[in-house]
Amino acid sequence: MVRLLRLCSIVSLPHRINCKFHHHDVAKGKRLLLSRLYQPRNLWEESPSSLESKSGERTSRSHKLMIKAGLIQPSSPGCFHFLPFTVRSMEKLFRLIDKEMHGIGGQKIDLTNLSPAALWKQSGRWELMGKELFRLADRHNQDYCLGPTHEEAVTHLVSTEGGITYKQLPLLLYQITKKFRDEPRPCFGLLRGREFYMKDMYTFDASEEGAYQTYNEVCNAYSNIFNALGLKFVKVQADTGNIGGKMSHEFQLPANIGQDRLLVCGGCGFAANIETLNADDRDCPSCGGELTETKGIEIGHTFYLGTKYSNTFNTTCDSQPKPLLAEMGCYGIGVTRLLAASIEVLSTEDEIHWPGLIAPYQVCLIPPKKGSKEADAVTVAETLYDDIHSLYHLRDEIVLDDRTQMTIGKRVKEAEMMGYPFVIVVGKKALGSQPLFEVRRQNTGEVQYLSREGVMDCLKNVQVI
Amino acid sequence: MVRLLRLCSIVSLPHRINCKFHHHDVAKGKRLLLSRLYQPRNLWEESPSSLESKSGERTSRSHKLMIKAGLIQPSSPGCFHFLPFTVRSMEKLFRLIDKEMHGIGGQKIDLTNLSPAALWKQSGRWELMGKELFRLADRHNQDYCLGPTHEEAVTHLVSTEGGITYKQLPLLLYQITKKFRDEPRPCFGLLRGREFYMKDMYTFDASEEGAYQTYNEVCNAYSNIFNALGLKFVKVQADTGNIGGKMSHEFQLPANIGQDRLLVCGGCGFAANIETLNADDRDCPSCGGELTETKGIEIGHTFYLGTKYSNTFNTTCDSQPKPLLAEMGCYGIGVTRLLAASIEVLSTEDEIHWPGLIAPYQVCLIPPKKGSKEADAVTVAETLYDDIHSLYHLRDEIVLDDRTQMTIGKRVKEAEMMGYPFVIVVGKKALGSQPLFEVRRQNTGEVQYLSREGVMDCLKNVQVI
Numbered sequence: 001m002v003r004l005l006r007l008c009s010i011v012s013l014p015h016r017i018n019c020k021f022h023h024h025d026v027a028k029g030k031r032l033l034l035s036r037l038y039q040p041r042n043l044w045e046e047s048p049s050s051l052e053s054k055s056g057e058r059t060s061r062s063h064k065l066m067i068k069a070g071l072i073q074p075s076s077p078g079c080f081h082f083l084p085f086t087v088r089s090m091e092k093l094f095r096l097i098d099k100e101m102h103g104i105g106g107q108k109i110d111l112t113n114l115s116p117a118a119l120w121k122q123s124g125r126w127e128l129m130g131k132e133l134f135r136l137a138d139r140h141n142q143d144y145c146l147g148p149t150h151e152e153a154v155t156h157l158v159s160t161e162g163g164i165t166y167k168q169l170p171l172l173l174y175q176i177t178k179k180f181r182d183e184p185r186p187c188f189g190l191l192r193g194r195e196f197y198m199k200d201m202y203t204f205d206a207s208e209e210g211a212y213q214t215y216n217e218v219c220n221a222y223s224n225i226f227n228a229l230g231l232k233f234v235k236v237q238a239d240t241g242n243i244g245g246k247m248s249h250e251f252q253l254p255a256n257i258g259q260d261r262l263l264v265c266g267g268c269g270f271a272a273n274i275e276t277l278n279a280d281d282r283d284c285p286s287c288g289g290e291l292t293e294t295k296g297i298e299i300g301h302t303f304y305l306g307t308k309y310s311n312t313f314n315t316t317c318d319s320q321p322k323p324l325l326a327e328m329g330c331y332g333i334g335v336t337r338l339l340a341a342s343i344e345v346l347s348t349e350d351e352i353h354w355p356g357l358i359a360p361y362q363v364c365l366i367p368p369k370k371g372s373k374e375a376d377a378v379t380v381a382e383t384l385y386d387d388i389h390s391l392y393h394l395r396d397e398i399v400l401d402d403r404t405q406m407t408i409g410k411r412v413k414e415a416e417m418m419g420y421p422f423v424i425v426v427g428k429k430a431l432g433s434q435p436l437f438e439v440r441r442q443n444t445g446e447v448q449y450l451s452r453e454g455v456m457d458c459l460k461n462v463q464v465i
Numbered sequence: 466m467v468r469l470l471r472l473c474s475i476v477s478l479p480h481r482i483n484c485k486f487h488h489h490d491v492a493k494g495k496r497l498l499l500s501r502l503y504q505p506r507n508l509w510e511e512s513p514s515s516l517e518s519k520s521g522e523r524t525s526r527s528h529k530l531m532i533k534a535g536l537i538q539p540s541s542p543g544c545f546h547f548l549p550f551t552v553r554s555m556e557k558l559f560r561l562i563d564k565e566m567h568g569i570g571g572q573k574i575d576l577t578n579l580s581p582a583a584l585w586k587q588s589g590r591w592e593l594m595g596k597e598l599f600r601l602a603d604r605h606n607q608d609y610c611l612g613p614t615h616e617e618a619v620t621h622l623v624s625t626e627g628g629i630t631y632k633q634l635p636l637l638l639y640q641i642t643k644k645f646r647d648e649p650r651p652c653f654g655l656l657r658g659r660e661f662y663m664k665d666m667y668t669f670d671a672s673e674e675g676a677y678q679t680y681n682e683v684c685n686a687y688s689n690i691f692n693a694l695g696l697k698f699v700k701v702q703a704d705t706g707n708i709g710g711k712m713s714h715e716f717q718l719p720a721n722i723g724q725d726r727l728l729v730c731g732g733c734g735f736a737a738n739i740e741t742l743n744a745d746d747r748d749c750p751s752c753g754g755e756l757t758e759t760k761g762i763e764i765g766h767t768f769y770l771g772t773k774y775s776n777t778f779n780t781t782c783d784s785q786p787k788p789l790l791a792e793m794g795c796y797g798i799g800v801t802r803l804l805a806a807s808i809e810v811l812s813t814e815d816e817i818h819w820p821g822l823i824a825p826y827q828v829c830l831i832p833p834k835k836g837s838k839e840a841d842a843v844t845v846a847e848t849l850y851d852d853i854h855s856l857y858h859l860r861d862e863i864v865l866d867d868r869t870q871m872t873i874g875k876r877v878k879e880a881e882m883m884g885y886p887f888v889i890v891v892g893k894k895a896l897g898s899q900p901l902f903e904v905r906r907q908n909t910g911e912v913q914y915l916s917r918e919g920v921m922d923c924l925k926n927v928q929v930i
Contacts, residue, residue, distance in 0.1 A: 038572050108553075112546055
């Protein structure tokens with residue numbers, strides 16, 4: 001135990017300070033200690049091959065890294081428990097999405113996961129979806145599926161509520177909830193799972209023109225989200241699949257592991273999922289230039305549905321001289337897939353790199369090893385922790401690696417595997433009259449020695465959501 | 466259309482201002498307009514009896530009010546879609562719970578809803594839970610249930626992760642996720658549903674003494690939550706039911722609609738669920754005083770489990786000289802039930818009263834009717850809206866009731882049905898050289914005429930989460 005560091009736990013509230021051993025006296029500090037965090041690492045040292053054989057699933061970089069770092073734990077094929085670091089990152093991603101959805105007038109709802117079979121029979125998808133639907137019956141033998149998507153539910157909802165008033169147009173409803181799909185071969189961790197978070201939005205307009213404008217606005221919001229994460233995505237024309245509709249685009253992250261084949265034109269920027277083109281054709285339909293093939297991970301999908309569903313459920317918009325069937329769009333972001341895909345494309349084989357904005361914690365502070373020559377710098381480390389903690393936006397974003405029985409080197413290595421955007425080491429140079437701290441930036445690989453002021457300057461503009 | 470009010474939609478981002486008709490020019494203001502909100506009210510005028518016959522379920526005050534106000538919409542018996550006002554309130558409740566759980570060192574996880582049958586067979590609850598479990602098989606005929614609670618999953622998780630290190634003790638893991646129970650007779654809206662949000666926490670200690678202390682800390686956090694909502698709850702000794710364990714308490718809200726029978730001692734404060742006592746006995750086992758019976762709605766339940774589950778899954782804590790089976794506790798708050806129960810006990814027959822902290826919006830501002838004598842006060846209303854909006858904590862908490870084709874009186878009545886804690890009317894008295902605004906406080910029934918400064922003063926300390 002490292003009493004020097006006044007071992008204390010997690011974020012605390014004004015009225016309540018919680019101590020590591022809550023049976024002890026209330027501690028003075030309230031620092032977030034790495035040793036307290038539930039982040040199982042019994043797999044840290046396992047080789048990827050043993051992981052592969054254990055899960056029986058095909059693995060990917062993000063899959064291996066997330067398991068090894070104790071971010072997720074398999075529950076059944078394609079279903080994962082999300083552990084504390086993942087939940088933090090995911091909630092940041094939820095907030096980013098909420099912000100962009102609100103920005104275009106989106107209103108958040110939460111539809112039931114248990115979706116009555118009757119709705120799916122009405123749209124014809126009870127048959128069409130086949131084995132992809134998880135089906136079950138309740139104690140009264142009523143049939144349900146676990147919602148894999150919610151066109152039926154939301155269109156029915158809006159129709160039973162008496163249609164949409166003209167003042168509400170365009171109506172944009174969205175949710176961020178668990179979705180369920182019984183994938184034939186789940187694989188790659190969160191990239192192709194059976195139970196996952198999806199942000200799905202459904203839009204209602206009174207005219208085609210309005211619906212196209214809404215479609216573009218949602219696409220722009222999607223671009224904003226992916227840009228905020230620093231992802232190099234491609235927007236490609238796509239097939240409408242079993243969702244149906246008139247037009248569709250996918251947002252793809254180029255990656256070798258990707259399961260979609262894309263054709264991209266270097267000349268005019270045209271890009272398409274190969275499904276939408278004549279497979280043999282390599283000429284750009286837009287400029288005649290050459291198309292090159294790449295693989296992609298689908299992180300977003302947009303559909304201009306037209307009246308396919310509103311017609312089925314008679315969902316109308318208030319209009320003169322008579323109500324019109326709603327022109328609909330639907331839009332999805334696989335939220336947990338996006339999280340994993342970001343790790344997939346940004347990370348190295350050994351080190352997780354998060355999009356800075358959604359890293360679980362922004363800063364890991366590493367004090368010297370107990371009993372080492374520089375052990376005295378531990379008080380300097382404490383003070384620096386408290387200073388950083390006093391920056392309002394980082395108050396909940398800094399972790400103290402209190403495992404001072406371990407060398408600095410070993411802890412730095414682990415911190416870099418975990419991918420904290422900023423790793424700050426308090427070592428020998430912190431002992432001088434002008435203490436200097438080693439600041440390692442994960443995303444650029446940069447290492448600098450900075451004074452306290454330099455550290456604060458460097459951190460004060462870190463973006464946090 | 467009320468151009469005067471510069472019709473504009475939902476919260477907007479710096480880089481993007483969204484207009485009601487997004488095809489128009491970008492508007493100058495960015496006010497949140499009531500007419501834009503998806504809050505179906507086609508049932509507003511229906512009588513409760515027709516609602517009752519429609520759903521076929523037994524109804525309660527909160528059930529009727531929430532349906533009538535467009536807060537929820539039934540999807541199937543005991544399953545409800547949550548509409549935008551409810552989602553806002555629920556997310557506030559999530560934040561309140563998160564704050565208190567972090568305060569005692571809780572770490573947030575998110576376990577799968579699909580729970581493999583094998584785990585439930587191992588604990589013996591696959592049989593024991595009977596028809597209450599929603600069961601299903603995947604395409605490979607593997608059996609699952611939809612998690613109604615997660616003792617099995619979390620205990621197994623912690624054991625597969627190699628047990629708990631002594632530095633992590635006590636370990637408190639929690640989640641706020643959908644749970645599923647196939648209730649024989651779902652009723653009363655969100656009070657007894659089949660698909661609902663539950664906050665469930667699981668704690669791990671190395672000793673009985675530690676586990677009792679953890680138990681008490683969680684109970685205190687629960688009291689904090691219910692107190693923050695202004696609820697008069699009773700903590701009673703309770704039966705451990707099919708969860709099992711050594712000790713249990715329920716947090717109950719006294720209410721006629723409640724399905725639990727409680728015995729409370731006016732003398733010493735002893736309180737128990739009648740299940741735990743000899744049914745004929747009306748003497749307080751603690752002081753010998755008289756017990757009086759009341760009904761209650763269970764909003765929280767705590768269990769000291771001992772080693773019941775850790776023994777099944779061999780979940781150990783690192784300890785000297787040898788690892789010990791973890792002493793566990795589990796703790797639940799029915800989050801959507803708590804929301805509905807609050808409405809149940811605080812509301813009148815016609816008006817929703819929310820716990821102030823989790824009201825969907827804090828303020829509704831009502832400008833004058835179009836074409837009325839006081840119509841000129843509309844600019845004063847706009848300015849007041851912007852002033853209130855400039856209070857940082859209320860920037861997302863004020864709605865402008867722009868339906869100025871309706872009289873002030875009708876809109877005030879609706880606002881009071883919806884239960885905004887503050888309804889501010891801009892009427893005749895706002896036209897003078899010293900404009901006065903009518904401020905109606907829902908929770909006290911108080912009506913005051915205040916100057917702009919008075920209004921700002923009254924709102925500046927409103928608690929928002």
